[in-house]
Amino acid sequence: MHYSIVPFGLFALTCCFANPLFAQTERDTTLQQIAPVSIRSYFSSQPFLAHTSSAKVITRDLLTAQMPGTILPAINTTPGVRMEERSPGSYRLALRGSMLRSPFGVRNTKIYLDEIPLTDAGGNSYLNSLDPVGLQQITIIKGPDGSLFGPNSGGVVRITPYGLDTFDPTTQVLLSGGSFGTFNQQLSHRQQVGDNYQFSFDQAFMRSDGYRDHTGAKRMYLQTAHQWQYNPKARLKLLAIYSDLSYNTPGGLTQAQFEENPRQARPATSTMPGAEDQQATIYNKTLISGLVHEYKFNDRWMHSASVFGSFTDFKNPFITNYEHRDEKNAGFRTYFSYTPQQNEWVSWQMQLGMEAQAGWYEIENFDNLGGVKGDPQSFDNLRNGQHFYFYRAAATFREKLTAEASIGLNYNDIRFTQLYPEIANNRGDINFGATWMPRLALSYLLTPQLALRTSLSKGYSPPTIAEVRSSDNRINVDLQPEGGYNYEIGVRGETKNRRWLLDLSAYRYNLEEGIVRQLRENGADFFVNAGSINQRGLELLLMGQIITPRPTGFIRGLNVSAALTYQDYKFRAYTVLEGGQNVDHSGNKVTSIPTWMSVNTLHVQLPYRTGIYLMHNHTSSIPLNDANTAFADGYNLLQAKAHWQIPIRADWQIQVFVGGDNLLNQVYSLGNDINAFGGRYFNPAPTRNYYGGLSASF
Template identity: 50%
Template sequence: MKFSFFALLFLSLCLSSIEESRAQEKTPDTLRQLPTASVRAYLRTQPYLQLTSSVGLIDKELLNLQQGTTLLPAFNTIPGVRMEERSPGSYRLSIRGSLLRSPFGVRNVKIYLDEVPLTDASGNTYLNSIDPSTLHNITILKGPDGSLFGANSGGVVIMTPNGLQSNPSTTWGIRESAGSYGLFHHHLTGNYVVNNKYNVGLDYAYQRSDGYRENTASHRHFIQTAQRFKYTEKNELRFIGLYSSMAYRTPGGLTEAQYAENPKQARPAAGPNPGATQQQAAIYNNTLLGGLIHDAFLTSHLKHVFSVFGSYTDFKNPFITNFEKRYEHNYGVRSYFSYTGQFHSNFTWQADAGIEWQQSKADILNFDNNGGVQGKEQAGDALKNYQHFYFVRFSGDLAKRLNIEAALSLNYYKYAYKGLFPETNDQYQIVDFKPTWMPRVAASYLITPAISWRASVGRGFSPPTAAEVRSSDKIINTALQPETGWNKETGVRWQSSSNRFQLDISVFSYRMQDAIVRLSNENGEEFFTNAGGVKQRGVEAAVSAWILQPDTHRFINGLRLSSNFTWSHFRFDDYRDNGNNYSGNKLTGVPGETVVSGMHILFPKKFSFYLQHNYTSSIPLNDANTAYAKRYHLVQSKLSWEKSIFGTTRLQLFAGIDNLLNENYSLGNDINAFGGRYYNAAMPRNYYMGLNVQL
């Protein structure tokens, strides 16, 4: 199971010196872009080798190698990052174990579209509203990082939408694909550049699926525009707007016996509760988001960035025991100054200072669910969330060898609530958390021009989200406390001179206090509690290598191998609940080991083949560690062919297989589910094919 990672590591090290000398003798006919040598993180683009933090990059090439209808396999190529799918359209994203408190969606992770937060003031993120084909790249900062991005204890994800990439050109394209279980995906994209000053990107995507299990049909319409107006040489305006309308059925979790008997079935009726199909259990989400960013150099050294943004979500969830409706408004601003300077000729520095402020309001209403139809009132509450933080940061580069960084943010968070029915309150009740400092100190040092060492210490802070304060049990839980903790990390990077070989290893220890865990009652309604301390120790390693650099003079034009390894020794430190002592148990929902490897082969005539293997070890499904999801091997493959037609028009045909080994596994388990209803069966072997035309 670990062979693929360590074999690739050994092979890369052995071949690097040989291939480096050959690379100096001749320049290959490049067919694909080599791995990136720089990453945009911490408000500027920096050399990958000199970054002080653990970073994962998902570029356009990696996105294009995947099926294209989900971000899941691309996210899972990053060590320490795990994305799951309970049913088509229902995703969960975690960084370093934050699945502990994730009923669905995203928790503990802050997500941005450029300078616009996708994560709202309440801490919720509707990542499944985004269509994967409308993104150009994704940068992932792992570990708590509130120095510039506010409250989080898992990490930060920064996504660049189509149209805001560097050096855009005028292009038009259409992509059509279809697959097993009624899968269909349509993507129409355009990018238009006017006089190198104004650029407008426009994307429309539609996706539908019948799903493998009962009650899993889904569909989504998605429209996005990203525009850039460079009105002077050093000043520009950017605009991001999107609208997503999606609906997906939720089949519900199965017991182990039900899962073994018929994994396709939806949750059946149990006791007084009807089944998922009878209740037409589903999610309906309509989200509108917009943001305007002004980026300006006030002087040759001073830069100011200001963004204003807002969103509206209409959310409906017919569930087993109720019909929930949510109407959510969110708005905010983000502003910061960056000043760059230089002492003598060998020390450059940058100082940043700014603020981000958000406020949201949500009306959360619950009714009887009469077979998917709204019934009598049960409970209704109004919630307001307020958060803002100030941040400062200083970074310095000595002789292009030693990078130092110190950052600090002061975070404010509170929420207010009042009853709407059956009891009505005129005044909001306020729960205000004390201001929290989040410092971070880090450094990186170039040991040689190809090898760097880094180390960092930072504090995490993550208050409970609105979905945890007022969860599906319809009770306002004012006892929940924020998660806090200190993360200590060190790592080594190696990058060959031609940038063909990359190795990145991180070792970290995170001590979390007041970890928030998910529990459920006999009706399947979830609620949350603080579990005391959690000790999280881990090792993350990633290696990639162009074993054969792209060259059209061979039958195998190019061969690239990549692999990542994640070891997670996550344990409850001091956790007792209802007389049960779970101290020392494995952290619920987190696999101890994962290995994800990829192979990309380039053939003549623009044929290419991509193969990805994902090994995931067994996963504890409850805090008592008495139930586990079995380990699995997931293999995905894709064959592509490209050809230029009619001059500049490029045609691509592709076909692929998901779950090539026809593995029987559960992806997106319901942790701590009442009655042992943990399992959500993933699709067996399935197929897809399609075409992509670029003008």
């Protein structure tokens, strides 16, 4: 049985500004502003009403409003965005449905750390390598925008790490623990040295036994960022991150296994061993570093240049094999920005630049002998190269009409050498050629508090290294890039005192050659192109203050917000070979996409520096296979957190907090294995669970 519910009570809702765990507790303005006045999603900040893209800023306050050590609840307050965690440490992220391709990780979404790409040359982003301890804010740009950021068909995420922007110098410590052996520890030190230099050091440790058998996880995280204004016209920024992550992968369960014992790992069958027998685990050690230089020649001209690189040591004992990947990436990004002298009727700017990355991937597969390498199965070397050029011009006329036009020219190719077993033609080159990616956008201020916007953009995303050379150990030279045009309109409004904000979007994305995951009988995945897909959606974000901050009364402040998502995604033309026959899935719902999502939260500020934060998440039923013969039931999640701020002295603060997740004790799967062979779709999520801890800031 499956069902879909459109939530009627949208206002069982959220605050955009919960009192943070690492709180800027010296401020009494936590609830004064419900959202940033401006959004910096491109090269400069734009007012909320004049911004031409569908974007949301995840503030530090929102990142720390729920349980520590995860960004998932905060990300999911964005309409059109869905983040999953199949087991502790195993993240997936979808911007407007892009999870269709991701068995794990993040694909066809471009992610940046300031000007440094987290997305590697192969198209993969190890988002689970990051810890929220070092993240100042996250800006999510929804919808394809490859004109400035290279290949993507889902959207762009821009993360601001601490140390690369302004901050309050402080030292912060956090300790927390909870159900299922969960433990989080965080340490941060941020300091200003003189007038020209600042740095940040952040460290975190996370562990969890997990709800299911064989779901333990650990992550050690180190981050440092430095900013040096060595000249009135120039500054240098440095970022370095090291993450050592490991987590067990318990595998998917059938419906019967899910109902019988949702805590079990994937059991053995007569022909295949189980997940625990094979010690199925992900081991990921990643080092990312980058250097950014900015120089302002004068009031009109500015130049930015960054160089970056990464190294990943990735090991994955799996049911069918033991995979080891050695991944190296290097690249640069540079652009010039020109802002001429403005006048009363028009202000404008333009940027011209390029970005290039190269990746080298050594992939080895062995028999898996219970978590130990056995005989070799397949060895391949792959090199991925991508570079793109971009140009953007933006102008605002009479402070009412904002127009933007940008275009990118993208080049992508993959070269491979099959080392073992040796074959006659063991080398190849997959060249995806050159692709133009334009974007046009307008925003018009109807009144000082109401704006209309519209945009047309092209999405384009070539298959990643992990899709061309997937876990079935075959190199798929026939897999084609996906792409198409996105048409969007929207309305933004705010009250005069900014107590209430509204952002409504409607879009249609005609995706061609959509990439879809399939599974072989032994559980190994491979990817095919799904013809064409119609993606239509509505997104609503509403934020407001019911009670503005005040020094008296039982309720000292009350913030709410609601994020509503409607997704009507259908396969327009999709035929696939199943069991030796062509099966037509045209007209079916797109796999893994819920039709309705609603995330509603509420933050209440009480006397004695106490507060309560509530979040409700409704997700409707989810199709689990392309044939639409299996669905995951919809669910309603309720999370809560209470905190008490204790001032020790003017510059010392301690916060005690307790919280709970899945308080309605829903039986659900937060991350399904789509198109799973044998109906092993389900990865059961934890039942009702609790956490508590304290943080200190001084």
